[in-house]
Structure formats: structure tokens, C-alpha cells
Amino acid sequence: MDTKDTGLALKLAVEAGDLQQVRRLLESGADANFQEQQNGWSPLHSAVQRDRADLVKLLLAHCADPCLRKHNGATALIIAGIEGNVQVLQLLLDAGADVNERDLHGFTALMEAAGRGHVEALRFLHSRGAQVNMARDPPTERQALRQGGATALMDAAEGGHVEAVRALLEMGAEVAARDLRLRGALEHALLKGPEERAEDTVRLLLHHGADVNARDAEGKTPLILAVEKRRRLGLVRLLLEQGHVDLDSKDHEGRTALQVAVELGLGEVARLLCHKGARVDYCDLVANAINNYDNDLARFLLGQGAPEPAPPPTPTWRPRSLRWGRALSRLHGSNRKLINKLKICPDKEYKIADTPGGGVYLGLLEDQEVAVKVFVQGSECAGRELSALKSGQDSSRLVTLLACESHEANLYVCMTLCEWTLEEFLEHRPQPAQGDEDKWARQVLHSVFEAVRELHLQRAHAHQDLQPQNILIDAAHGIRLADFDQSVQLAEPAKVTQAVRTDLQALGRLVVYMLLKGDVPFEQLSAMHHRKVWRLCPERETRDLTRCLLTPQQAQEHPLGSLLGHPFFWEWQSRYRTLRNVGNESDIKRCNLRGAIVQLLRLEPSERSLSFTQWTSKVDSCVLGQMNNFYKNKPHLCYTDSVQDLLRFIRNIGEHIDEDCNREMKARLGDPAVYFLRTFPDLLMHVYKRLQHSEFRRHFPQLPLPAGPGVLEMEVPGGQALGADP
Template sequence: METNSCNDPQVEPMSSSRERVTVEDNLLLIEAVRKEDIKLVKQLLERGANVNFQEEIGLWAPLHVAVQNCREDLVDLLLHHGADPCLKKRNEATPFIIAGIMGDVNLLQLFLSKGAKVNECDSNGFTAFMEAAMYGHIEALKFLYEKGADVNLGRKTTKDQEKLKKGGTTALMSAAEEGHVEVVKLLLEDMKADVNARDNRGSNALIYALKNSDASKVEAITRLLLSHKADIKVRGEEWKTPLILAVEKKHLGLVQLLLEQEHIEVNDEDRDGNTALSVAVQKNQSEIARLLCNKGACTDRGDLIMMARRNYNRPLVLFLRKHGAKEDFDPPSKAWKSQSSRWGRALEQLHKIHRPMIGRLKIFIDKDYKIADSSEGGVYLGFYGEQEVAVKRFYEGSTLGQKEVSCLQSCREKSNLVTFYESERQSDCLYVCLTLCEQTLEEHFNARKRADVGNKEDKFARKVLSSIFKAVKGLHQCGYAHQDLQPRNILIDSNDAICLADFDKSIKMTRKQEIKTDLKDLGLLVIYVVKKGDIPFERLKTKSNEDVVRLSPDVETENLIHHLIFPKEEFTDLSGLLGHPFFWSWESRYRALSEVGNENDIKIRKPNSKIFQLLEPKSSEHSKSFNRWKAKIDEYFMKQMDQFYKKDGRYQNTVGDLLRFIRNTRQHLHEKKNEKVKLRIGEPSQYFQEKFPDFFLYVYERLHSTEYGKHFVQD
């Protein structure tokens, strides 16, 4: 990256034109080394290219590339021109460590002579010795061992990684995992590597060996490790024993080898309660199951016969019966009740039946348990642990699935988003476990006939849209745009809470247009909700922006939608709009107006005051509902108020006096002498909202960004 700073170690101080040439030469130098063009490398060095220049992404320098290419002549040339033999890449790997990866003994010798430390490591804890073991370089291992490399050194990693119990891997573990039989033999027999060294999760080289997919290599390395007294009681991920891991591999010879060991515990269980025998039966491995039973495996761990029946394996059923396995025909002893009113019956059925677990997930891919279609594999009922969940299926490697999980993981702490429990993988499928809700917003409106609320306050619309706005605000704060906001992606749970779902089209925001897409869809959702779903969302999407705004039933809705569909360039997030008058209850509006009316300059009618000037209507605004407001107030109400406050002068048709009128009403309407007025006008917040539907928005817009904005802070 170019810079004009004299402190930039990459570029020497010079004129801007000469600087550009030098930066280009520096990049050309790395490329020339990569292509092994020694003639061009010499030319670039002679005309001043920076031999220690590092490219921006990985901080690769020419020397790192030369070592990766195993070109000793280029390495010598670069060192001759001042290359730093200890220069580190971004991951802190030095040329010496890269030489270990490549297994180049001559380069290892060279860098040791130039100051490299035999046990130096990169930021992930890898030494040259560990790298040589991982890549199977025997001669390099022998050389490094002679130079004092620590054979049993465990990988040191960052503090964050250590908190996740990562790190601690030794050279022996890496060689075992990669299937390097001869390297494992060398480490054990000639270098006396500790066969039972443990990583930070407690696994030894035996567990690592069982991770390799090559059956012959796994068996050969396992024999080597066992012959050197590897501990077979060790546990791997999910608390799986070597025996369970061998059964999962369906490797008969490996299982037999482990069963021959003196201290084998054939009935040990993993974290989910599976034994080697139950895994063998689930995977329909009859020969392995027989081996385990003959070794004394218990047949009372789970319904083994039912598992065998599901695989249509009658011989295995008969064999298990012979060894004491019993079928469990009894229904669950404990009655279980679903929390869901809509999905309860299906969930209770799913709870009863036996299903093989996918990690902590229980699911049955059957039409009776499917609750929705999705972009790929559908949405099904399930249990994650004991929690009732909705499970979205994707194929493994799905871009949509990756987007969904990535977005949910990044935004876990944000409110009003569907709860993400975890994801599981099996048989090329990704299962994403989410909050189980009762219905979508679209279903909610479709299930209810249009109920004309007339002039009544629409609390449901305010609740729904407030929740959606908060959800989208949280997404944007995490750097994501939803890009598919629609009624089907808004869910209502059993407690009538609203949450946003379906993030498989979400993207990391890089342009303003992505925010604008979400804002436009929010505007359409506002109309959809306030119209109670009467206008299908897809039809709304076909309308022009102007037509959408014109559909607004009131000024607050119109103003809000205008902000969404025609956002200002400086728009950054939805925080400001969550305080918009649309989201104020009628009672809150009434209270705020009365507080403004309590301002001293309003009470004493100071027409030249700042607040009076701010509230003065323009000539174009005389069509507002509050123009000549006194004539619109109930006659008896107006007469009583005029008479009561006649010492201050009768009310005038000004904005200030309407605010004072509202203030006095709120202060005194509850008094006994005003009972008749109260009976005539009813609830005052509703009365003023109906009489002057555009008044609150008018006052709000005039004052909320001034010193009087203190009256427009919601609770």
C-alpha cells in the first residue's frame, strides 16, 4: 500500500513519482522470485527494489517465497542484498519455519547459521520440527532433532484459542493425523517421543491417528502407538473413546486390534450415552457388533433390537436377542406436554418415537413433521436437547446455509431476531436449529377477517413494526443487510412476541444500496401491517414508491414511510426512526403535548418567544386539522374551559393556545367539577387524536431537534 510517510519501512523517502516506481518494483520483485526468474530478480535488486518489502495480505517477502520454492541460489542472492533472515510473515512464520514445511535441510542449516532458533514458532505455535512432521519430511526431522529440536513440545497458541482448549498438539500427533507411518515410527523409536502426551483437550496421538481417512495407514499407525503403550482410555471430541471412533470408521481390523488390548473398556460411553456396540448397531455393522458382544459388550444400553430392525437386519436382531437384548415396547413412563399450541400434537408424537441423534438434534424428515417450505430443504419440527425447535435444512456446503449460520452467529446478542441454538451436520446436510414459533405474520392476518378498527388505536401494528425495526437495526449494527424482508419471514411465538427470521439471503453490507433495499421493504411492511394484510405484499412490491406512500391511512404512517422509501443521504441507522411519532401511543402523545403546553412561554402567551416562533404555521399549513381549532372542540367543553380560564383571557386559535388547552385538560379533567366534560369527550388522548390527527406530528417535527426535544423522549 502506497504511503507518503517517511516512517513507512516498506518505502524509502523520495519524490512521489520515484516512490511509485519503487513500489511497483517491490511487487515485481516478489513476482519474479515466485516465477524463479533470477535474471529479473538481479535487475530489480540492482535498481533499488526493497529486498525486505512485504506484500499487504500475508506479509510475504521475497525471501519467504524463495524458501517456499526451495531455491537456494535465490535465497543466497537475496541475503547478499540485505534480506532479513528472521523476517516474519503475518502469522509470524520465519524463513526457517517455511524451510521446515518444505523439508529443505540445506536451507534449515543456512538459517540456523543466520540466527534462527531451532524451537522458534509462529503465532499458531508451529515450529519447524512440527511442520516437518506434519508434511512427512524425515531427513529434515533427523537434522532438526540433531540440532536440539524439542520433540515433545506442544503447540502454544493465542489466549483466545487456549480458552477454547485449542493448541497443545505435538509433532507426533500431527504425523499420526496425517498418516505418515514412517515419521511416526521415527519419532517413537529413534527420538523417544512421548506417546501419551496430551493436547489442551486431553487427546493423545492415538485419537489423532483415528482422524485419518486412509484405513491402512490408520491401522498401521495405531499398531505402532499401541506397541509403545499408548493409553487406550483416552477420550476425543464428544468424549468418544478410540474404540467408538474405530467403530464409526466401520474398520473391522482396527476394532479387533483395540479389543485385543489388555485394558480396553468395551462399555464406555461417549457424551451422548452411545457405546461402541450401539454405534455398531446403528451403522448396521453386524461383524463388529458380534466382535463386541463376544468381548462382553452390554446389550442393555438403548433399544438395540429396534435399531437393528430399522436397518432390516433380521440376523442381527436374532443375534442380539441371543445375547440378552430386549425390545422396549413400553411407552415412555413420563407424560410429556408440548409448549406449542399449534405444533403440540406432532411434537408429542416426535417425542415418543425413537430417532438416531444428530449431535444433540432429534429430527424426523417426514411430511408429518414438516412445518414450512424453504429455499432448499424445508423446515421441520425437532428437539435440540430438550428444547422444541424449528430446523431449517440445507445441503452441506450450501451458500444459503452458510449465509444463514454466519449471520445468526454474528448477531446472537441482538433483540427481536429468531433465537439460534446451534447447527448440526450429517449425511451432507446442514441442520440449523431455531426458535419454534406459532405462525408467520402473513398467516396471522390470513387467519383473521378484516376487523375495521375505525378510529381506534392500532396497538398491534405499533408492536409488530417496533419489533421488526429493532431487529433490522440490530442486523445493520452487526454489518448485515437482510435483503428479504417480507411477512413470511416475520414470526410470532407462543407468547405473541415478534421476531425476524430467514437470513439465507443476508449479506455483509458494503454499499448504501443494500441498506436502501431493507428500508424500502420496511416501508412496504409498514403499509402491509397497518392495512392488516389486506394488500398482499407481492402486490405492494409492484407499486411505485409514490403510490405506496399514498396508501398511508394517516400522517404518521405517511411520514414514516417517506423516511424509509426516500432516505436522506446521511441516513446511518434506524435508531432515529424508532422514536418516530408512529411508534408513540396516543397516551404518550397526549402527555408530550401537555408537557410542551406547560412551557412558561406557552402559558404566559409570549408571542415573540423562541417556542412560539418555532410553532408558528406557515401560510401553506393553514389546511392542517388544528387550523381554527376552537370550532372543532365540543361546544360545552370549550365553553367550560373558556369560562374557567377567563381571567387569563379566552383561548385563541393559535398553536400555543391549543397546547395550553391540552395541558389544562390533562391537569384538571379528573376534577369533580369536570365530570360532565369527561362524560362528553371520553378518553382525552383519543379525543385529541381524533380531532387533530396531524397535530402531534406537526409539533414533534418543529421541536424534537431543538432544546424542547426533551419532551419527546419516550419511556
């Protein structure tokens, strides 16, 4: 047998409790420190778990390592704490185990013994130097969720092990210690202690000075927790016997112990609290009792001075949202308990979208319609979302943070309610005819580019999850960027970092997605190599823009701000006007071959395949002949196949085509903007590339797109115009 086989045989023999077989294997050279692959158990771990001191002693004598850890970081000593065998604990400590060693979740042997009520083991470990007040130190991701920080005393109290609690207190355990959720041993006993032993545990802790008015991370006192967990009346009475208990303390949701008791239908507890002097002159105590069909309690509360329930609201409220109006009306009329000022019902009927953390739901914030994104309180995703939303002033390009509310372990982030995602809207909008200009797509993309630019430069964040589902359309027809739970903060907003490049590459794919009308799913585009994405681009301007966005070197040279002026965003008439304006330069009109602009526009030998290299053979011959007739007496000005002559030709056509004498010419060409842009699809990009860093860029449009609402005015599912008033 090889080493692995003998090690496995040794572990199996230990698990079977076969002392003689274990001895034979060890004497024949079996590895006492063999560990199985799945969880890292060794023979020593198994011997301790089976509470076999004889096997433990034999293994240690054959060099078993008492400090060897399982995959979860547990050592044999920590497992021995679970079993509580003092003899085994002594063997391990004498062999060199550290009495205060922790597993990966922060547990020590003392904590494990306390959680199971092993009093003798506790006393022994303490005598060997175990730290009674050591707090659990879990991994960072669990600390972010406020998990951890508990002590052995809290573990003993949670298990209802009264004698273990007593022993730890005698050893100097701090009854005032708090875990990361700011809960002490008293709160642990109230929340999870076994019913039959909870009162004895609580009484002992109170006797040793546990603070009956302490507040946890949610603002709850021990009294609120005792009521909330529906404990026996005797346990609540025990807390009330403390003369200094604050009956009217409120948690972070503004609820007192009495309010919790009424909401949960705990009539006896509510009556006891009232008899002890709890206030009844606030909130809807009577209405809550009636909703629970407890009319006796409602009458009792009225007799104690509680106000009459408020009359039902008048039916004047109307939803503004067309898409979500019916669901919002039902939510408004429901009796859902408010979370401070927020009404939300986390049911499928009110869900807007799924998220990894919990979903996005419809909500009402003091009757204002909101979208509510639910997170685990303290999670990294929640922190990233809030960091991005709080990083600057309100913006019409990003969803607006309206409020944050917390309840139990959840955080509710209230934001602008929008009607559609871009993906949903694109499925229903009427598409332009083949070959026609898609102004709507360019306007949407321009708004998205502006939003991302603001996010990068003004808010110093990169989105990291740009996709059609995260681009929303609000009721005012505006585009809003949303979902920042994957965002990262930028140390240098103006620098093109990897995080910024990720956003730019997503924008490049979004451009192609929009112009292909969503026919290729965004997920498929995201998986493609950028060269394959370029090949899908329907025109030269799109291809150049996506190359600038998808290629890291190009992204470094073309920051997002400069790309907002890219010809892609120019409407066709603006593109045509640019060509005319360039053709109106004096050096071009006068055919000055030495002019600066003529030199800049000159074709290189490698560019002979461009569509306009022999342009005179591609334009309408009758129109070209008619235009050359103007130069019968100046043959040197007749049009040739040069770039400058084509631009001069375009300029002259534009200046004279609407004259009465040129009606036939106009009939042949149609709209000159469409004619020239389709005939020479790469001319504009040639002009742009050659002139963009020169003085002649003055001919480029300065405001490529109009701003403001109205861009999305169209019919949507159900025959309603998006954003129209109900």
C-alpha cells in the same frame, strides 16, 4: 527497470531455476527481499519451495532476509520444513532464522516436517533446538472453535508417518499431549491416518503409553472413534487387545462403541465387541440392526441378551402447532436417531428459518415441540445466544431456553416454538380502515418495548439485531423476542450505551414499519436517515416517539421505561379522556389566567402555526354558538382561541354531549374523541410536553395498554385462528 520490476524479474528467475539470471539481477541491484502483493512470496520463499539450496545460498549472500514472512506468516524456514531439505534448513538457521518461529496458524518448521514424514529434517531441527512439544497456537477465532493445539507428534501420526512418530518419541515427544479438542496423537492416527499405515502408527503409540481410555471434547474414546470412522476390524481388535480398555464408555450423546457399530451396520465389529464383553442390555440395539436390514445381527444381539425392540408408540401424540403440525407429525413418526432427548432432522422440510450459522429447525424434545437453532459448537454466536437466554428467569416476552444438546461439532439450542414472525403475520392480518385507530399495532409495539426493556434492565443485554423477522408470535397469541446471536452484554444496564442506542434506533424504525403496515420494507427504513423516517410518520405522537428513539441525545433523556408511557401507546379514548381531565382543572374551568397549569400550557410565539391556535374558527360553528349560549350572562367566560379555553370546551362537550337536549350537537360532532383528535392532531402532544414533568402528569393514563393474550385473535392463512387448538 524500476525496483518493483527488477524484484519481480528476480522472483520469476528463481521460479524458473535460472541461477545465472538470478546472479546477474542480484549483481545489478535487484531487491532480494521483494514480495509480490497477492500472497507475499519473496525470491527466497520461492527458492526454498523449489528445493534449490544453491539459489538459497546465493540469495542469502545478497542480504535476503531469512525472517521475512508471507501474508500467512510463513517464513522460508517453515517452507523448508515442508520440503525437508536439511541443507536448506541449515543455511537458513545459520543466516539467523529462529528454529521455533510460527506462522499465523501456529505451525513451526518441525510441525511441517513431521506432517510430511521428513525424519532427517526432524532430527536436524531438534539438534538445533526445535521444541518437540510445542503446541499449535492459532488465532483467537479458531481457538473459539476448538481448532488448534496440535503438536508435531499429532501431525506425524495423522499422516501415518511411522518413522517420524518413532523419531519424535525418541526426542521426548509427549504421547499424552492433547489438542484443543482434547485429542492426542492416538486419536489423530485413528481419525485421519492413512488406512495402510494406521495400525503400525497406533501400535507404536500404544507401546509408548497412549491412553486407550482418554476422552475427547465430545466424550469419545479412541475405541468409539475407531468404530465411528469405520476402520478395519484389525484396528479395532488392536485397541481391544489392551486389557484395560473400557468397552462401555459413553460419549456425550450417551453412545458406546457397540451402539455406534450397530447404527453404522458394522456387523463384524459389533460381534467382536460383544465377544469381548460389551454390554447389550440398554438402548435399541436390536431395533437399530433391523432398521439397517441386518436381521442376522439382530438375531445375534438377541442371543447375547439384548432386549427386544420396544413396540411402536401408540398414535396418541398430536401436535399443538397449527402452522407446523404436519411436519411435526412426520418428524414424530420418523426413525431419526435421538441426540440425547432431542429428535431433529436438519432437512429443508423441517427448516423454519435460515441463519448465518446453520438455520432454525423443528424439533421434538421428549415430544415437546421446540424450535432448534443450530450453531457451530464453541462459536461466538452460540455464546452470545446462550448468554442472553440464560441471563434471567423465564419470561413471557422472550423465547424460553428449554435445553442445549451437542453432537459432533454442532450445538443445538432448543427454544419456544412460535407460529409466525411479525413480518409474516403483518402480511396477512386485516388492516384497519383509512384513518381508523390501529390498536393492534400499538399493542404489539408495546409488547416489543416491554421485551427490550426487560432485556436491557433485567438481563443486562442489548439485542443488536431487532427486526420484524426476530419478533415472533407464539401459540398463545403472545409476542416474543428471539435471535440473540448478535447480542452484547451490558456492563451497566441502566446506562444508555451505544449498544442500547442501536436497539432504540431499531425500535424507532419498527414503529414506523408497523404503522405503515409493512408497505416500506424494514431494510429500506434501516438505510434511511432518521429525518426521512420522521417524515413518514402518520401522526404527531408517532413522530415524537421516533424522534426520542432515533436521536442519541433524545434517547439519553428519554430511557425506554419512560417511553412506555408515551401518548403514542394511549388508545384514542385515553387520549381524549386526558384532554377532558386536564380541562377539568379548576384554574381552567374558572379561566384563572394566573393559574400554574394555564401558564404551563401557554403558547410561545414560535408555536402560532399549530392547528389549535385559532381553534374557534375550526370547530362546528353551530356547536360553538350553542356552547357559548350557556354564558349569555357571563360573557367573560365565552370561549376564546386560548389553549385553556379549548380544553375547557372539550371538557364541557364531554360532560354534556350525551344529554337528551344535546342530540343535535352529538349528531354534528359524532364521536367527540375522534372529532377533536382529528381536528387538532397536535393538541395532545402540546399538552403532554408541557405537563409531563409537572404535578399535572397525574392526568396521564398509568396503564396505557391491557396485557395478556387475545391481542392477535384473527384469521390467518388457511382459515385457522392463530393459536387455536387443533
